[in-house]
Amino acid sequence: SIDVYRSWIAGEEDRVAVKAAQFDEAWDDGAAGLSVLPPTAETLLRLKERSPGKRPVPAPAPDEAEKPAEAPDPRWRHQEEAIAAFMADPAGILEMATGTGKTRTAIRILTQLVAEKKIETAVITMDGTDLLDQWADELSAWNTAGGPGWLIYRHYERFHEISDYALDTRGSLILISRGQLPKLLKRLSPGVKSKALIVHDEVHGLGTPGSVANLAGQHQAFGFRLGLSATPERAYDDAGNAFVAAELGPVLFRFPLEAAISRGVLSEFDYLPLPYELTDDDRERLKAVYARQAARARTAKPMSKEEVWTELSKVYKTAEMKPAVFEELLAKDASLLKRCIIFVETKEYGERILELVHRHTHLYRTYYAEDDRAHLVDFANGEIDCLITCHRISQGIDIRSLSTVVLFASARAQLETIQRIGRCLRFDPDRPDKRALVVDFVRPANPDDTHENADQQRFVWLSALSTVRKGDSHGS
Structure with a gap:
């Protein structure tokens, strides 16, 4: 039922007071013939799932609304x-x-x-x-x-x-x-x-x-x-x-990124490429990919070029020497783990990186597909310093305090790398002079290479991008 109260009629305020008292009595489980039960944990969870992620912001009071608007930031x-x-x-x-x-x-x-x-x-x-x-x-x-x-x-x-x-x-x-x-x-x-x-x-x-x-x-x-x-x-x-x-x-x-950095919308960044080599086991894994390609070529379902490229790239993204190279870097400066996201190719590979990180800080968590989203919230709130993850956090996450991105894995196409480094380039109003750091792993060229490998292509691109400074003329 719906009760209507008319403010212009005498005595209505008394009716409102009675109704309010009745509600309070019922809510406190004091009404005769009525039991009020607390919500179950399941009910509370469902309410939280449907509630806004942030507290709703009320409209400004009239005196606040009448204040002259600030001039828009030209950036x-x-x-x-x-x-x-x-x-x-x-x-x-x-x-x-x-x-x-x-x-x-x-x-x-x-x-x-x-x-x-x-x-x-x-x-x-x-x-x-x-x-x-x-x-x-x-x-x-x-x-x-x-x-x-x-x-x-x-x-x-x-x-x-x-x-x-x-x-x-x-x-x-x-x-x-x-x-x-x-x-x-x-x-x-x-x-x-x-x-x-x-x-x-x-x-x-x-x-x-x-x-x-x-x-x-x-x-x-x-x-x-x-x-x-x-x-x-x-x-x-x-x-x-x-x-x-x-x-x-x-x-x-x-x-694009160049214009955003030069205008001051995004932060400048330093680029730290770490060289690594393939181990004998890595080369055996590459040979195994080509062996599978040859075997399937004799069947009704040969491997597509995309399948071959994907399997080969996975070997490079999970190269065995990268963790040792990263360990050497942490021994020199473990502070880069503060406000840091580490991107890895697989959860299994991430386990190896966890062992290294654990030697320098306990304020870290993983964030994979099956992990609790609370880890991401804790990182965004500054309760942990370092997050080890894979593809899931590449797009759409706004954590302005992030300082460092470590790329154990990155695709040949620029899209994924742009999304990943973009995590740490966001402008932080609490640190207007913030300078980000992108740590990358680059396989040097071999004498018999006929063209640049994916790591070298990314190295050339990110090296040039890291030279962009605020005030440069990049169409900004």
Whole structure:
């Protein structure tokens, strides 16, 4: 039932007081004929899962709201330029370096489209629970701090709200994993899509074979299509790149790492390449890959070039000499483990690195797919100093206090490396003069090499990038 109280009628305040007293009595388990039980641990967990990640921020009081707005920081004018580029051609991709505010820019575009009554709903999609949760926090803050008051639905991991959203999309948006997106788009009519914005964060993920098969032709009906990425192109995948462009449009705006560092949006960094050599066991593992390739060539399922490259690269990423080289570095300066993320290829390889780290600090944790997310939260809060992880934390995590990234493993394509070093290049307002450190492992050239190996290519690129200074002219 619903009770209505009329403030303009005498005696209503007494009714309110009685109702409040009755509620307090019931809540304290003092009402006759009524038992009030505390929530179970399971109930509390479900409440926490559905609650915002951050405390909602109330709108400013009138006297605060009337204060003159501060002049915008000119370092961040690239966001205005990106918004203008999209509003002029609302179907395409914003290529912005990690840490330069892609999420904030997209939310500002969403705000403008809502204010101009150009959209009635929005679909925001990406891969990875951490990134989706981060978006949920940002959207919750936007909604409570002067936003339109839209309903925010989620459909990924533990959230299953696709049906609630599809029932009435007007005045709401949904955060959904890319794997679940085909189910949703089939339920949205062309009319709904025409008044909708769809956002693909880390848009390179849209070009996977699974997305190509399940999402072809599903985006053209959307009135507004926005892709976000530090590097939208998929390496060695022309078909995937063509699909992304066909579904969302071309790159409309670019703000690369060089421009971000030279403008002071991202921190400068030092690059420390550590040479290593292959051991005899490493070479035997390489021979085993070629042996498998030869054996399967005689079958109906020969190894593809991609399979061969992947297996060969795994040998280099897990080279046996790297831990010893890293041990020598820690013996000289173990302080680099403070506010540090170490990227490894596999959990098994990470165990070897844990042994080294443990000799210098106990303030470390691992963060793999099956690990408790609390380890990441502890690291972000400064309760631990060092995190050993693999692919999972490469994208979408904002930890501004991070100082050092160690690359035991990094792909030939620049995308993964950009995402990983971008973790430590984010500007830290508590340390405006922060200078980051990127530690890398580089295999020297052999006399019989006909071209640069992947480590050498990365060395040339990162060495040049580390020379960029604030104030340089890099299109900034």
